[in-house]
Amino acid sequence: MASITLQGMTKRFAQRTAVADLNLDVKDGEFFVLLGPSGAGKTTTLRLVAGLETPDAGRALMDGADMTAMAPAERDCAFVFQQYSLYPHLTVYDNIAFPLRSRMRRVDEAEIKRRVHQVAETLHIEGRLKRKATALSGGEMQRVAIGRALVRQPKVFLMDEPLSSLDARLREELRVELKRLQRSTGATVLYVTHDQVEATTLADRIAILEEGRVQQVGTPIEIYAQPVALNVAQRLGSPALNVLPVEWFEGSIDPRTAHVGIRPEDVGLNAGNGPSHFDVLECSLVKHLVVAERSGVEVRVRKVMDHSLTPGEGVRLNFPLEHCLFFDASGRRLDS
């Protein structure tokens, strides 16, 4: 396993700067997630590490050694794509064994057999080894694709939205398995996603990317609880951060404040009407969510409730200042 360092990485495509002066430090054995909306530069960053793109400026290091000029095959990174690209005419066994049979590696068949079976066992696909790749379900195919990466025992795994083409249940299942696998093997994983649940549940650390720039790097808890900017605060959290009008807080907060944010689980909720009452728009017991509205502002509240609230019903909400996040006009968070 290995560490990965990116120094001043920049990549332009025609007029567009996909990645701008990017610095990252992925530690040995770390599960590192790049999180951001589409077009943020996540995939380009991953491809720069893999050597599939050549940077316009900057360096990529593996275990401290410069690999910027190395070809992809020399880098010892295994790439898992969103679309499992398996060989349809080969069996599951041969698909997994494929990278070991390349002329560069020349692993003998007994060793290949041992490793394929070990990987298949880890991924719970032992029973599928003799099947054709096309006879598998989506979840199984993605497992085989991950197996093909695992079997090489590379120094670093690069994964680009590997779960996003699966349905919700499979995604959940494979997510848990992926984390377990990474833990037990101590693999270094650089993982790209736009899904915040994958980010908070899988990552040791997250980098939030926006428009080719790193906005914040930290553990999931750091980023969720101490976001440096409004756009970071809005990137993490489901339901999303509430942004409330400053007028609701006038006099009691820093005058530089332009936006007040509060997490849905930090909003206080009491039944009944009152001077500052809100109308319930939606209530979901499954999501532990209440959406309520006052003068055109919708507020989301996360709360485990005994009884469902009916749309139209009145509730009183409060926003404890100690849980609020304050941002200035440029979106930077003000120190509390």
Next chain:
Amino acid sequence: MAEIQIRQLHKSFSDFVAVKSSSMVLQDGKFVVLLGPSGCGKTTTLRMIAGLEYPTSGQIMLDGADVTYLRPRERDIAMVFQLFALYPHMGVRDNLEFPLRNEGLPRAEVQRRVREVAEILRIEHLLDSRVGGLAGGDRQRVALGRAIVRQPKAFLMDEPLGTLDAEFREIMCLELRKLHDRLKTTTVFVTHDQNEAMALADHIVVMNNGEILQADDPQGIYDFPSCVFVAKFIGRPPMNLLDLREPLVSGIEVVDLGGTPIEVPQALAGCDRALFGVRPEHVRLGGPDDGLPAQVARVEYFGSHWIAELDTPAGAVKALVDKSVRPQEGERLGISFDARRIVMFDAVSEQLLPSATTSKHQASMFHG
């Protein structure tokens, strides 16, 4: 406005039974969601109500009149397939007028209806805009307008939000519900997504293998699932179901869960093998000597909360934990439960067992 009654409705395709002799009453003005996995019979049921499919046997009544074998056009019901398709080359007004002109309504009536719909959806100011230039939310509202402008007695919708991305789906859920609160038109909505069902429905009908398993309001379905299938299908993560070692005896209020006595609502029936059901949010973590002994096997962070998976003598238990508490993997603790929230199932028949709490609950919708 319409009440839809379904009596002993049955549909088979050669030797496959899609809907098994089901009965239910969809009350006037309610938003009813048919919920279930693919192949459960929900879409076939909807298509029979629409008249796109005729039943093998049984009856469909619309406001007391038998419509079972009427053509779709002869029932005053609107089937909404793709809620969100608009004609991009037409303006907003033309998009809204189109379905009415198609029906040959007089011009004055068409204009009146379009004005009314625009007012309901608060899109009057957009009537002369082009569809192409609209923001996402406005665009969806126009599309919704086109679906409702015909003013049918009932709306039938088959996964209309399925093609939208997650963010829009939530916005449209809210819009659909607001619209329903204003119009109060009986709506039958098919989905496999429990979130949509819980957010939208007055009543939910859970189906599996062509059978209606439960029909009730969202709270009833959530609190008192009629069987193990419903208990697992609704709620994320799903309800914890744990084996009781000893037979359940009618009248008892304490059960042995993995060697620890646990208070439960009084059982009103006995059962040789019972399952103890509790939702993750009703599991409480305490000190090691407090309740059922447990060890933290795994925690997952979701920002607003943690999901902890705990090993206990009664089996694995998932608990929803406040974000301010961080359970450590390997940590030993004890768990207790909100007694009022516990339900029991017969492990063999998988049916809900009656208790002091379930007996007080009255389902708000009829089915048979």
